[in-house]
Amino acid sequence: MKAKFTNKLIILFMFLSVFAYSSQSHKNKIEKKKLQFNKVNGLETRHNNLVKNEKILPFVSEKYNSAILKGGQVFTNKKVSESRMNIKNKKSKNYVFDIHASKDVGCVKCHSSRPQEKNKPANYTSKINTLIDQAGIDSYLGKKHNNVEAFEVKTCIDCHKKDVKKHEAWLPATSNHMDKMSCETCHISNRDMFTAKSFNYALVNDSEEPFISYLGLDSKPKRPLIVGFKANNIWYKGQSDKNIKIKPANMVSFLVWKDNDKFIDSKLLKKAFYNEDILNSEILKAFDKNNDEKLSVKEANFDSEAKKVVAIKLLKAAGVKNPKLKLISFPVALQHNVMPKEMSIKSCESCHSVKSKSDLYKDAELLDYVPTNDIDIIIPGTKKVKFAKIVNGKIVLDKNALPKEHLMMVTDTSDPLIDKMAIFLFLATILGLLGHGVLRIMFSSKRNKE
Amino acid sequence: MKTQKNTSVIMFTLIERIWHWVQAFSMIMLTISGISLHWPGVIIKSMESASSMHHLFGYIVTINFVIWLIYMIFTKRIKIYFPKKEDEYPMGLFKQAKFYLFQIYTSNKHPYHATPENRMNPLQKVAYISVMFIAMPAQIITGFLLMNGSMSVHSALIIHLIIGAFFVLFLFGHIYLATTGHTPLALFKEMIHGFEEKVVDNFKKDEK
Numbered sequence: 060m061k062a063k064f065t066n067k068l069i070i071l072f073m074f075l076s077v078f079a080y081s082s083q084s085h086k087n088k089i090e091k092k093k094l095q096f097n098k099v100n101g102l103e104t105r106h107n108n109l110v111k112n113e114k115i116l117p118f119v120s121e122k123y124n125s126a127i128l129k130g131g132q133v134f135t136n137k138k139v140s141e142s143r144m145n146i147k148n149k150k151s152k153n154y155v156f157d158i159h160a161s162k163d164v165g166c167v168k169c170h171s172s173r174p175q176e177k178n179k180p181a182n183y184t185s186k187i188n189t190l191i192d193q194a195g196i197d198s199y200l201g202k203k204h205n206n207v208e209a210f211e212v213k214t215c216i217d218c219h220k221k222d223v224k225k226h227e228a229w230l231p232a233t234s235n236h237m238d239k240m241s242c243e244t245c246h247i248s249n250r251d252m253f254t255a256k257s258f259n260y261a262l263v264n265d266s267e268e269p270f271i272s273y274l275g276l277d278s279k280p281k282r283p284l285i286v287g288f289k290a291n292n293i294w295y296k297g298q299s300d301k302n303i304k305i306k307p308a309n310m311v312s313f314l315v316w317k318d319n320d321k322f323i324d325s326k327l328l329k330k331a332f333y334n335e336d337i338l339n340s341e342i343l344k345a346f347d348k349n350n351d352e353k354l355s356v357k358e359a360n361f362d363s364e365a366k367k368v369v370a371i372k373l374l375k376a377a378g379v380k381n382p383k384l385k386l387i388s389f390p391v392a393l394q395h396n397v398m399p400k401e402m403s404i405k406s407c408e409s410c411h412s413v414k415s416k417s418d419l420y421k422d423a424e425l426l427d428y429v430p431t432n433d434i435d436i437i438i439p440g441t442k443k444v445k446f447a448k449i450v451n452g453k454i455v456l457d458k459n460a461l462p463k464e465h466l467m468m469v470t471d472t473s474d475p476l477i478d479k480m481a482i483f484l485f486l487a488t489i490l491g492l493l494g495h496g497v498l499r500i501m502f503s504s505k506r507n508k509e
Numbered sequence: 510m511k512t513q514k515n516t517s518v519i520m521f522t523l524i525e526r527i528w529h530w531v532q533a534f535s536m537i538m539l540t541i542s543g544i545s546l547h548w549p550g551v552i553i554k555s556m557e558s559a560s561s562m563h564h565l566f567g568y569i570v571t572i573n574f575v576i577w578l579i580y581m582i583f584t585k586r587i588k589i590y591f592p593k594k595e596d597e598y599p600m601g602l603f604k605q606a607k608f609y610l611f612q613i614y615t616s617n618k619h620p621y622h623a624t625p626e627n628r629m630n631p632l633q634k635v636a637y638i639s640v641m642f643i644a645m646p647a648q649i650i651t652g653f654l655l656m657n658g659s660m661s662v663h664s665a666l667i668i669h670l671i672i673g674a675f676f677v678l679f680l681f682g683h684i685y686l687a688t689t690g691h692t693p694l695a696l697f698k699e700m701i702h703g704f705e706e707k708v709v710d711n712f713k714k715d716e717k
Contacts, residue, residue: 407549407555407556407557408549408550408556411546411549411556477667477670477671477674481674484674484678485674485677485678488678488681488682489681492681492682492685495685496685496688498614499613499614499689501614502614502615505614505615506614506615506616506617
């Protein structure tokens with residue numbers, strides 16, 4: 060009687076399970092249809108312009124602010140192969156720098172006017188394609204765009220809401236992917252351009268400008284060669300993001316002097332290190348290795364104690380009480396140079412593979428020498444600022460130290476220690492069982508006699 | 510030595526056997542897909558297929574587990590997991606371990622004879638209580654947490670991973686120990702037809 064009742068109960072449970080499973084998958088389908096992305100009505104404030112808006116580095120001139128923002132971003136409808144710049148393997152790069160520009164989606168489609176000119180449209184007059192043809196390497200970073208700013212910018216979703224939904228056809232757990240990754244992560248990757256990497260504001264030139272080192276530029280050939288660079292995918296919170304996301308960025312670093320809490324500005328540096336427009340002899344002696352009475356970017360590095368001692372002495376003489384070097388780094392969002400969709404990342408393995416893990420967690424080099432241990436890496440959306448570590452005499456961003464609680468990558472499970480332990484235990488188990496089995500076979504005749 | 514089924518002693522009921530083989534197949538599929546998710550492309554090349562497969566068999570194992578639990582509770586067969594006097598805890602654990610480690614090579618006489626009412630030895634009881642009442646529920650809960658979008662629970666992922674690795678080791682140990690019956694295949698046969706496998710000579714003597 061009891062057994063019959065139990066059997067009926069089990070059959071009932073099985074029916075209920077099948078029903079629950081099918082209703083759950085139906086519910087999932089409906090939820091997928093209803094999928095809501097971060098709602099953005101009209102213009103969304105999306106400034107990643109830390110330099111200006113967050114007042115982190117108030118001394119940086121707007122000229123370089125613009126340069127930082129460029130991050131190797133070129134907005135033109137030209138193909139890379141058509142560019143007049145000296146780009147490595149240019150002829151084989153038969154694709155446009157930016158798909159939006161190529162479709163004549165101009166700057167003002169996304170950028171609004173400056174905040175103080177809210178009621179006016181952005182002053183967009185020049186044709187999209189003029190910039191790159193005219194720009195040589197020297198003028199690229201200095202070239203200022205039109206009167207458009209990064210204060211109020213439309214997001215991808217504003218125009219591509221329907222296109223975003225199309226991802227559901229092939230991308231598993233679409234909402235999770237959209238929550239954890241920005242569109243740019245897959246739609247922007249390699250840069251066929253160079254960008255500013257570090258600004259040495261600890262020793263300015265005679266025009267009170269910093270020494271800038273670049274990424275993606277080989278300056279050794281007679282005509283500098285643009286070798287390009289790969290966007291750094293890191294976890295941070297953009298202005299319009301709810302959470303930390305994986306976003307492509309260019310890590311930019313600033314080496315500055317601080318007097319307690321105050322930054323030492325370029326004017327004071329010039330006053331300390333120059334006699335009118337001529338470099339102080341002590342600075343020249345310490346920094347000018349080739350004795351050409353000029354300082355190259357490399358020579359201007361604070362890569363020895365002797366250089367720091369001279370600079371501190373001169374700064375104190377100029378009235379600075381307690382000068383200390385500080386390095387500040389932060390990500391600059393890369394949002395231009397959107398690739399044609401055929402070139403976008405679409406395979407799961409691009410992110411979910413052992414190789415991709417090593418790429419995602421690879422340390423990002425910030426500076427190839429260590430001028431100071433006072434390093435702040437500002438990652439928007441995190442409270443922590445100590446993400447730096449020193450590896451082989453270089454300062455790097457330790458991506459493993461970035462918060463993971465907002466994100467689970469499948470490849471996060473590949474913890475080297477757990478993996479090693481699991482493989483060791485597995486091998487030990489197999490060997491143990493094999494040994495045990497061999498002994499049993501060897502003694503089997505004795506056992507059978509018994 | 511030969512064995513033959515003794516139809517008078519039922520070791521595993523039909524539901525238990527179906528449950529066991531569904532569980533066995535699902536665990537193998539979960540292992541294959543789990544390894545492919547952990548080290549993408551290692552066995553199943555497509556991450557999407559590995560993910561779908563892991564989810565499907567995850568559901569099957571969950572349903573299977575609930576069926577097993579209901580069945581074991583309502584038929585009171587769950588008692589076979591509970592320690593009994595004849596298990597001689599805690600010394601029974603050492604006695605059984607000593608047999609597996611040293612005596613098994615020369616002797617066929619297991620210290621604890623399996624009966625339908627008490628078919629597990631003291632070591633097996635500890636192992637299966639850990640697996641069925643601790644590891645399996647934990648694995649199901651963490652699995653659902655990860656599957657239903659709680660991707661932020663990084664600790665859940667680590668727990669899921671460690672238990673998954675433990676299950677793989679357990680699977681190998683389980684299959685190997687299944688060869689330690691009267692003959693290497695005797696216990697496998699019991700799990701197929703459900704009856705006790707008895708040594709032929711003894712069986713004939715019993716019949717006389």
